[in-house]
Amino acid sequence: MIISESTLRTFTQNIFLSMGCSEEHAQLAADVLIRSDMRGIDSHGVARLSGYVRLWEKKRINPTPNITIVHETPTTATVDGDAGLGLVVAPFAMKIAIEKAKTYGSGWVAVRNSNHFGISGYHALMAVEQDMIGYAMTNASPLVAPTFSNERMLGTNPMCYAFPAGNYPPVVVDMATSAAANGKLEIAQRAGKAVPEGWIQSADGSFTTDPHALKTGGSLLPLGSNREHGSHKGFGLSATVDILSAVLSGANYGPWVPPFVSFLDPPNDPVGLGIGHFLGAMRVDGFRPVDEFKSNMDNWISRFKSASKIDPGQGVIIPGEPELEAEKERAVSGIPLVDAVVADLNELADRFGIEKIQ
């Protein structure tokens, strides 16, 4: 079915309100999820709403968190999310980074005791609106094995850089540090299709094309897929996200990161609090005048868009461009939801006694 942005937004807010979130938090959390659906990142939007509810039912998400700064210098801070929704905690932290950047040129905030924060791009783009460069990353449930290992030690640990441009839209590099995001695997699972070699390995560490291999002890592979093609680099990037997000903040890292799925309990020997994020903002005019930067960004984008093509029908895609295209299109045509997600949302409606989506 196709649903309008506003209908889905109201529905989502009502679910968060039913969990006991404040009006402000419900609006913000819904905004992060809806923005993901609008940008075509369906795996991170309302498809995850029931996941948040189940974590709340298990008392692993606190709907009324007292989010606090626990450590600080003029340009750095550590925030404790009080087990709140990452959808709310991360924007809180990004606002601190932006305020610090306004005064001192840059601001960097490590977050502990949080939960999944939705799409990195949402948070990084908050900085771009202030003519700043935005930076957002989070660790996540362990699904990815380091090079030479068959053990799930890391999440798909996304990192995002967002840069303002002038006439062009912002450049948004928002990527899982694994070869394939978990969402792509789920699509193959639902379709019963094989996945390309290099996305996952089976329990014995050999490549497999079975999208269900994670259920039998398999693991996702880091970006690069194998050592020969640079999987140690994907591992290094994922490690960087894990260290900045969690070792620096005091959150759980590596295999200790609590799973997003509520049917798996968090490890009983935590090394920190909740999951971790890392957010940053740098004022463009801390380096050069904004108009100079933006006109050079426009030149950068236009030159890359005109790079010679292998297939005449497919030019270079500027990072962030497909998401913006989706956002424009869905603003007009609405958000498509697959049947499984509609059923999932309507179960939540039943659960909380609110109106179903049609």
Added chain:
Amino acid sequence: MIISESTLRTFTQNIFLSMGCSEEHAQLAADVLIRSDMRGIDSHGVARLSGYVRLWEKKRINPTPNITIVHETPTTATVDGDAGLGLVVAPFAMKIAIEKAKTYGSGWVAVRNSNHFGISGYHALMAVEQDMIGYAMTNASPLVAPTFSNERMLGTNPMCYAFPAGNYPPVVVDMATSAAANGKLEIAQRAGKAVPEGWIQSADGSFTTDPHALKTGGSLLPLGSNREHGSHKGFGLSATVDILSAVLSGANYGPWVPPFVSFLDPPNDPVGLGIGHFLGAMRVDGFRPVDEFKSNMDNWISRFKSASKIDPGQGVIIPGEPELEAEKERAVSGIPLVDAVVADLNELADRFGIEKIQ
């Protein structure tokens, strides 16, 4: 041949002195190159010395630069390298980042009008010595094609994060954002061996295993190798390095980056000055006490080292570990140089009338 660190260091300093560098700059530039050889990154050490000399002969490297800060806030700065050696300019900029971090928690410096800066790890590790997290990247001569293009638009654009640990050595993620570094290609060229599919493409955009394909219009591929395996992520990372290093600083970016090889002239329509770097430092105790961070880093490292192995003979490699192993070994056994590099260095000795290496 095998040569001792001190002999090679003195030789290298003498070459830089012969170019007209000050004693201080010659020592520093030699230190960066020798550190690369010591760490086993032979492609970025004295093997490049003659390259720097040839750029100096073409007056593209200024041996007596007046390196200046051209723009600044409490935690950000832009440095103009005055066409100096990147080996000297980058440490200058990193010192500024570290000083800013001491006062404000973090420091970030974009650099324009520079030249190749050697290994990123050298600069990032300067911060680690101060119990800071170090960050270093540079753009480079265009050799890499973006996803869907067969045009060389980006360098191998390395990025480095370095983190202090406690009992373990620092974690140093130092990586080209291409599937394979150019140095690996050169090794295959010398050995006349095919390279794995996914490293390079020929002029028509198809995978090739010919290590010489770059000479006939081919290009290196971004980390991920092709779209299906995430090359758009490698492209996004490389773009990030290019934008932070050059669009932010006012250096040349993308296909306008001046080539490292002196026989190719820089584009005659520059969009900035020289090549660009980006360096940063964040105080660990800007986020949590240093001892807490370091003991958690040790726990992170030890847990990853004990991750289950696919091949019982090969455990997970912590980023930075192989380089440190090389450094320890070469401190005892000396630095191995291939014949071509020895011949190259002795030609320089002839050129400047200094003593040859034996």
